[in-house]
Each structure stands twice: as C-alpha cells, then as structure tokens.
Amino acid sequence: MEQLISDYTIKLTQALGMQAMQRVPALGGALREAWQAKRSIFLCGNGGSAGNAVHLANDLLYGVGLNNRWGGLKVEALSANSAVLTCLANDIGYDQVYSEQLRVKAQAGDILIVLSGSGNSANVVKALEMGNQIGMKTFAILAFDGGLCRSLAQHPIHFPIDDMQIAEDLQLMIGHICMQWLYANPIHEIAPRMSSEADQ
Template sequence: MKDPIAAHLEQSLAALQRVTQDAALLAAARKIAAVIIAALRSGNKLLIIGNGGSAADAQHIAAEIIGRYKQDRSGYAAMALTTDTSALTAIANDYGFEQVFARQVEGLGQRGDVLLALSTSGRSPNILAALRIARDRGLVTIGFTGSKGESLGSLCDHLLVSPSEDTPVVQQIHLTIAHGVCDEIEQTMMREAAKK
C-alpha cells in the first residue's frame, strides 16, 4: 500500500510539471496578470470569489494584493467577497445561497473592475450568477477552474484551466499560479511607481 502523503505529493508535482510545460496555460496566466495590472493602474479593484477551499484561496489572494506579496509597497485594491458573514448570511437568507456573490458584485462592482472567480468544478450556481452580474455591469471576468470546468469559459473574458480533475490538486495549481500573478503584479506596479 502506497503512503498517501507521498502519493499526494507525487500527484501534485506531476500536475505542476504539466503546468510548467503548457505554453497556452502560461500565456493565459500572463494575460490575466496584465488585465489585473491594467485595472489596478486605472484605479479599479479586484474582487475575488470562491466556495470552500476556493473561498480561503480568494482571501489569501486578496491579502497578497492589498497587503504585500514579497515587497513593501502601496496597497492595491483587492477584496474577497467571501469574508463578510453578515452580508453572506443575510443574502443567503433573503435571496438564496445562489445570490451570495451576485448581490455583492451588484453593490460593489463597477465598470472596469475585475472579478476573479475560483471554481474547481466550474458549475457552482453562485459563481455563475456572480459572473453574469459582473458581465452585465462591465467588469472584466476571469475564471480559474479544473479540467472538467471549461464550460465556465462562456462567462469569462479570461479562463485558466488547471490540468487536473482532483479538487485538492486543482486548488494547489490555482494558488501556485495566483502567487506568480501576484509577483508579476507587484513587480510591474513597483517598477511603474519608481519611474514617476
């Protein structure tokens, strides 16, 4: 019987190696970073949503953007819509769980903002509802999903598909790529600030 920890690490490593060799995925990640940089540069903000582990990742990514990733610098406008328990429970109670993110996007999102939707399955009704509202309001929509979630792309201006069906591995790839995107955002924004 194989050691579950070693087996998981091997599976994760294999998936990350596939990512490093996937030119289209890397190009998508670079484009996503550029889109977020353009929005932040213009005074817009990044809104991030997800359920379960992806909700935790949304908070993690927002913290890297508004706080810092590796370097001391100005904060950039980013927020996870997964953290306000009063809003989440009120909206779920009054409108249904499907609307917990859509109502927040409707109230907080403005044309030119970016909505980053993390969904390993690509089928979560509350994620899909939020993406529809974001499109209607003129937000740029980005989706991070797994290999079975490509249908999410119909609601996204930019889609990043992790080459795995295993939820924990998909989430690991999402966070690893998000860290790279955070690094690109930070380095680019700091270079631009230094030129002013």
C-alpha cells in the same frame, strides 16, 4: 505515502506545463492596469476556493504594495464577510451571495476573478453573469471540464485536470505568480496635468 507524494508531484508539474499557464500574463497585465487606474478587484469561490480568495486578496492588497509607496491593489474577497454571506443566502438565496455584492459594489472596468474546480456552482456562475453585465473584466481559474464558467468568463484559465486539490494549488500559484510580478513591476504615480497660459 511515498507513492502519493511522487504521484502528486508529477500531476502538479504536468498541470504547470499546460497551455492554461500561457493565459496568466493577461491576468497579471489586467491587475496592473487596474492598480494604476485605482479600479477594484473582486475574488470569489466556494470551500477551499473561498479560502484562496481571502488569501490572495491579502497578497494583492499588502504584499504587492511593499515595494510601492502608493500601496497595493483595491481588492476584496467576496467570501470574507460571514454576516453578508449568511444574510444574502438566507434572504435571496445562496446562488446570489456573490452576484448581489457585485451589483452593489462593482463598476465597469473593475476585475472579477472566479476560483472554481467544476465551474458549475450557481453562485460563481451568477457572479460571472453579473460581472459581464456590469462591464467588468472577468477571469476564472478552472479545472475539470471548466463547466459553465469556462464559456462565461472573458478570460478562462482552464486546467483540464480531475483533481480538486491540484486545482486549488493552481489557484494560489497563479495568484502568487501575479503577486510577485506586480511587486517587481510597481506602478508609478501619474503626475497631474499642469495648466498653462495656452489653456486659458
């Protein structure tokens, strides 16, 4: 057990030193812009990544807004509603459980964050395809070789590591880094433009 702890700690530390971490500020900046513009953020993934999507949606909705009277971000984990997931999987196929939700709910300028180890699961691949088609800003936090999602995401955050548990840890850590940065850098209300006699 002691050796596993040591090896795991080393792998996680090495991953945090990879160039992928240099792409995290772009995600944080996009989230802040969406927060200011009241645009929506959608997250999705499978298995543990689906759970991470739900976790981070909570952090962005509530945790970020604790320091801001305007509240947190408009965010939704597409993996959260079991009725929607099972309906779509049964009726049109599991590969479309996320893309169909985006087709209905998302708008140009919204943000999609895909969480995936392999980057090859059909449902997250189709989610990125739909997000790009709609005109969303698309991000993907990936491991292994990045799969198809690495080329589909406009902003891939790719860690070339062959460890799914480390990959899932990194998803949460990046989310938590963004959450803490947003909390410390809250948005401010944009005052409505006042009309003047010159406008009349």
